[in-house]
């Protein structure tokens with residue numbers, strides 16, 4: 001539980017020159033750890049996740065993912081690292097609307113032979129198993145287009161897609177749209193259990209401090225971010 005899978009130091013990021021959104025001296029996510037990152041809306045949580053995921057480039061500093069320095073990797077190597085080792089649950093889920101539920105969940109396997117090789121049995125069975133563990137068992141749902149599912153159901157599909165093939169790191173950006181509190185709590189418990197089962201470290205961000213109890217550790221972004229952001 002002590003090896004960092006994400007290690008950030010002296011990170012700075014600005015969307016506009018001279019206006020830092022992030023100025024973080026140190027941030028670490030350990031292997032298998034379930035970490036809750038809280039922060040008010042507009043304080044840079046999604047931006048930080050984008051940097052960890054390698055879709056945004058740090059302006060300065062070091063971002064290490066599983067010992068690889070993201071800031072000096074070539075784009076193709078960064079894409080490979082992301083495909084093999086990171087599962088991402090986006091705030092808007094980013095599901096592919098014309099694919100079925102199973103098609104969406106198995107999508108990361110198209111981009112990562114490593115994750116495909118990690119699966120016992122067929123891809124479809126693994127997708128069904130993960131969906132069932134996350135509470136989606138209704139057979140009639142699985143053949144539907146994802147755009148026909150409820151927000152809570154889409155969130156579970158996005159989570160199964162992030163977990164498939166056992167990536168070492170799963171990052172989740174909680175949707176700001178209000179999900180029923182019970183549905184949300186149940187989702188986080190299941191996601192957290194499944195991450196623990198697969199050994200993935202989970203980095204979950206939300207503006208809602210009340211969710212911290214679901215996690216091993218909680219960090220407030222305002223405590224580690226020296227950039228005073230005013231959205």
Ligand SMILES: Nc1ncnc2c1ncn2[C@@H]1O[C@H](COP(=O)(O)OP(=O)(O)OP(=O)(O)O)[C@@H](O)[C@H]1O
Nearest residue numbers: 015021039040041042043044045046047207230231
């Ligand atoms: N694509 C962008 N271009 C310019 N500025 C952006 C962009 N995305 C975010 N920002 C700005 O960066 C700051 C941090 O935004 P970010 O989305 O990271 O916050 P957040 O904490 O994730 O917010 P929320 O909880 O509402 O999702 C905000 O001031 C926002 O306006």
